Amino acid sequence: MVEAIIFDMDGVLIDSEPYHLSLDLELLRRHGIEMSKSEHDKIRGMDNLSFFKRVVAEHKLDVLPEQLLAEKNSMMLAALQYRFPHMPGIEDLTVLLKQLGLLVAVASSSYRVVVDYVLERLHWKHLVSCSVCGDEVTIAKPDPQIYVRTAAKLGVLPLSCAVVEDSTNGILSAKKAGMSVIAYCRDAVGGQQDVSLADFSIYSFDEIGKVLCRIV
Numbered sequence: 001m002v003e004a005i006i007f008d009m010d011g012v013l014i015d016s017e018p019y020h021l022s023l024d025l026e027l028l029r030r031h032g033i034e035m036s037k038s039e040h041d042k043i044r045g046m047d048n049l050s051f052f053k054r055v056v057a058e059h060k061l062d063v064l065p066e067q068l069l070a071e072k073n074s075m076m077l078a079a080l081q082y083r084f085p086h087m088p089g090i091e092d093l094t095v096l097l098k099q100l101g102l103l104v105a106v107a108s109s110s111y112r113v114v115v116d117y118v119l120e121r122l123h124w125k126h127l128v129s130c131s132v133c134g135d136e137v138t139i140a141k142p143d144p145q146i147y148v149r150t151a152a153k154l155g156v157l158p159l160s161c162a163v164v165e166d167s168t169n170g171i172l173s174a175k176k177a178g179m180s181v182i183a184y185c186r187d188a189v190g191g192q193q194d195v196s197l198a199d200f201s202i203y204s205f206d207e208i209g210k211v212l213c214r215i216v
Contacts, residue, residue: 002180002215003160004103004129006150009110011166012184014118015085016076023075024051027068033059046169047109047140048072069111076114084121087186089205094127096209100216106131107150107163109141129154142172147179162215164208168194182211 010016021040028035033055043051052065052072097104104127108115112133119125130153132146139145151158163174166184174181175197183198195201200211 001160002102002162002212003156004105004151004154004162005097005212006105006107006147006161006163006174006179008163008165008167008170008184009106009108009115009118012164013087013090013106013122013124014080015087016080017166019076019079019085023072023079027072027075028055031061031063031068033061047134048111049134050140073111073113076110077117080114080117080121086122087205090122093205093208094122094124096212097127100212102212102216103129103154103156105129105150105154107146108132109134109146111135141167142169142176144173144177147174147177151177151179162212165198166193171195171198180215182208 007013010020021037024040025035025037043054048069049065052068055061056063056065056068106115106119106128108131110133112135115131115133119128119131130150132150132153134140137146137149147161147163148158151161154161158178161179162182163179164182164184165171165174166186171181171183181198181200183195183201185195185201185203202208202211
């Protein structure tokens with residue numbers, strides 16, 4: 001029986017994947033690196049620090065990965081403040097979660113400063129029992145650490161959790177943690193992600209109620 005539902009953030013609660021693409025490519029361009037969209041798609045679901053560590057190593061950049069990450073977080077916050085891309089149906093989803101009485105959490109590869117800003121804008125601060133962010137784990141998705149830690153903070157067993165994810169790495173992470181997974185396949189880029197390990201697939205938040213009614 002599911003007692004808690006855990007949401008990934010980017011590409012699930014907010015339509016931020018296009019921001020990640022454009023900001024990463026712009027940031028790398030500033031440092032003399034041209035990366036194609038297809039190359040970037042391969043790292044979707046990877047945490048930002050691991051991505052920048054790879055870039056610095058492969059291109060022998062004279063800059064710390066942590067510096068690139070700090071620049072990226074600042075750029076992301078500015079982009080979100082300019083236009084906040086919440087997913088369609090988020091208001092109805094909020095009402096549904098309150099009605100079901102499930103514990104709600106967020107497990108995101110984004111850093112705390114970005115996650116807290118998003119939760120504030122979504123008015124989810126009081127809805128979410130806890131959140132675990134990319135700067136609070138030592139091993140990123142697809143390792144299960146972030147989901148295992150989230151379940152522990154919620155005080156429930158992993159098998160009592162359902163996860164909503166949009167990336168291959170995220171789905172692998174949740175499955176390795178022993179959780180049920182709902183793949184959110186709304187955006188076009190999601191078609192390039194392997195969601196075959198997910199237990200359920202949805203294409204809008206209108207469908208999540210039916211899934212939850214089957215597993216709660």
